[in-house]
Amino acid sequence: MNRAIEDAVAGKEASQTVKLDALVIGAGVAGLYQLHMLRAQGLTVRAYDTASSVGGTWYWNRYPGAKFDSEAYIYQYLFSEDLYKGWSWSERFPGQPEIERWMNYVADRLDLRKDIQFSTTITAARYNEDSRRWMVETDRGETIDTQFLITCGGMLSAPVSDLFPGQDSFKGQLFHTARWPQEPVDLAGKRVGVVGIGATGIQVIQTIASQVGQLKVFVRTPQYVLPMKSPKYGPEDVAAYKARFEELRNTLPYTFTGFEYDFEHHWADLTPEQRLEVLESVYANGSLKLWLASFGEMFFDDTVNEEISEFVRKKMRARLKDSRLCDLLVPTDYGFGTHRVPLESNYLEAYHRPNVEAVSVRDNPIERVVPEGLQTADGRVHALDIIILATGFDAGTGALTRIDIRGRGGRSLKEDWGRDIRTTMGLQVHGYPNMFTTAVPLAPSAALCNMTTCLQQQTEWISDCIKYMRSKKRTVIEPTAEMEDNWVAHHDETADATLISKTNSWYLGSNIPGKPRRVLSYTGGVGTYRKKCDDVAASGYQGFAMQ
Template sequence: MNAQASKPDSSASGQATRTLDALIIGAGVAGLYQLHQLRGQGLSVGAYDAAGGVGGTWYWNRYPGAKFDSESYIYQYLFSEKLYKGWQWSERFPGQPEIERWMNYVADELDLKKDIQFDTRIDSAHYDEQRQRWGVVTDTGELIDTQFLVTCCGMLSAPLTDMFPGQKEFKGEIFHTSRWPREPVDLAGKRVGVVGIGATGIQVIQTVADQVDQLKVFVRTPQYVLPMKNPSYGPQEVAKYQGRLAELRKTLPNTFAGFEYDFEDAWADLTPEQRLARLEDTHADGSLKLWLASFAEMFFDAAISEEVSEFVREKMRKRLVDPALCEMLIPSDYGFGTHRVPLETNYLEVYLRDNVEAIPVKDNPIERVVPEGIQTADGTIHELDVIILATGFDAGTGALTRIDIRGRDNRSLKEEWGKDIRTTMGLQIHGYPNLFTTAVPLAPSAALCNMATCLQQQTEWISNCIHYLRDKAHRVIEPLAETEEQWVQHHDETANATLISKTDSWYMGSNIPGKPRRMLSYCGGVGAYKTKCDEVASREYEGFSMQ
């Protein structure tokens, strides 16, 4: 069935208009590979996505300057040598248009689009205990009956768009970075305001500063930043990284964060001079290496954290020069690495331009949007033609809580996660049989991972689990309550030992009022997580109920 060509008619009688073995929500990095794997088992599989094409995050995030901050040659599927070597990246950290083309290359090479229904949002998914199947309803009223439900929605796919009173009254244009239009947006000669200076906001700011007449950046939480080195790739560079495929297959799933580099030496084993040399070397790499492969102790020891943080601050001071800008844009109340660390290209230098103004809003917050622009609490109105909201996401949980998911006894996932965010290894949830999840809380893929590495690992675990069930003539699998409790306790013990858990950020859900406080990502390391998942499978899913 070519699902993208036409949508089945909805059924007024409540009878299913389509029956599947497995339904996948999402057609991004996880969804495409999950579809390929389950279809390869001979299952009847359909994927649904609200977007008009494949790509997931790389379909929606087409804002100016959007690009990888994982090296292109590791943000790839590793299961097929032919697929890996059939694509050539143009640079170390390519931009969104090239990434979207790559996603379409994958979908076309694997002939996946015939089983994906685009422009279709999943509204609800209810588990029928008697039939042991899920009833899934789309925004068009289509009802799909499926045995397995696999969510591949992405961990940053529920944007915070309606942020301030008065947005609808603004006379200019408002754009959220994760819903940027496909058609070009002309910012030339305009007064532009950017709200948010996380990783996304930084990419936008450094890209548009020389295009606009005036740029006003509303600064609340300053960020530690690392300079990006982004060399172009020609035939020699491509041949070099493609020749490392076997090495990458072995290395990536077993490092701390799913990158090619990892922590090597302990802080205590090096002299002060050697430590500084390591910091300089990893900083000069022009990647996330300083964060993810310098010293793991920075995440646990406040004194070491301060020393590494001061190293990064000094690098930023030398570029910003202006003491007032340093005060506003360099963090001092949290440690390096306890927030998401952005890569940037001449971002700090943007604030030295005559047409750019940094407006502090931590103590004088944005109060509302007025027809003329943005009004802060002191009554000042900043007149603007365009407002760009780089205001983030309801990370990890938002993609699923925006769907009415109900498991056994009509329990609501939105209500349960509104009280306590729990999963079993980020792969299943007690009370929701045959629901498999990727990029949700309590797994590295919720934040601390090269996403391609972690999503491949999770989808392969799910595919193997479903194969095991079918091979053993089981129809249903669900984690026991005590299994989930053990994982939550292990997760919390691991998280609470870090400084990340003591810092307010979206990693802790702090950007969402009322969101239960728990570190979203498992921080025990990608390799350790993989080992634990493999152990569960090797013990024939001990701790899971099967029927």
């Protein structure tokens, strides 16, 4: 670490400008790897994170029941066999505490902490056209002068928490799941309300139903759910998945979604009996395989999607039994797979408990928070001691629009994306030279990918690009307007062919009022996206202007 950085961290020279080759925003999966690779090139690089330690998503998401729904042995870095094999998972889908420990293991094994500044929020970044560098500001009053600005803030890191009038008036405790406190929250015997039944809300509900005195779940949009099977791992299980390291490294980056499995079957080639056999088999797997490796036609063909949707509905109805609960909790107005599909463990059964009540807010929405609890439009007040908001995120864009980022001519990224969400391959944005991005729209990492697979690919592409620039004595890179136009058009053509584009969800930003409508994630597949990125690099970064 150079002396200027040490002084700034110690607060000895808060007014002094720190000079870097590269600044990384975030110390999660992407940020840690980006820091490691750029440091290996000999760059003066530093990562900044609002959190007090590493982990990104897995630092913040401490809510009850938080866990993987990607298999642990594929949610890992694949650049180092020693790093991969040096950690052993306890089960197929571990919980947040174990995942956070793994992230700390990575930071320690790679000796990354010395180049990370924690408890620091990047508040603004301005591109200086004269110096061709970024001037970055923090909430500590620091200024950092950096050649490259690399955003690794995550695609689900800007929580939607200020939802209802009167939240500050509540006499009890109110939490957003993405900002759950580190100290334990006493739920025993309490009257608890959960708002939101997406993947996060489902994990919370199934976990706390047996702990609380009374649980009210405010249900608006029901979800298709799949049962999770998470067997514990013994030494033989760990040895078995570690022996697959080379296989996984050679497979994951090239599948459709970055998982170990891929679509193997074609609907038209099978009889109805054979299709049912496939669906039963992948359903029994207890993973996301039904969604990501059964029949790809479900994303394009209404008829196929309806048959698969009804298969899942029947499974859910058989578990719920109660007709009112079926009406509330089984989706009928959109198709399976066009939303994020949650895995669960006895989530549906939780509604059978005498202390759990499902409150429909689809036609009777929550109107406000009052001192006693939540008030719905019909005037009813639901008395509560604790309110848990599992209300999601400003996905893909929120991590950056909450920073005042100014590019060429003072243009604002928040304003640009407020009009039209555009990127070039999810790696750069025209008008913002030397700013590289991960986990932003128009790349698979925005939603449709095993995140470590896609984030590794993006950070490697960025690192290779910077290495290429340095070898050619170039100091500035920016996608051309034509390149960005072409990518946006390709992205939209690909997305518009899917049923995802016809279904309101956070995949389209529909959960944020006024957010421009566009499928956030590239839907052409992880392997296809990788090849397109590799082709750009092989061409000498054609479509990216360098100076």
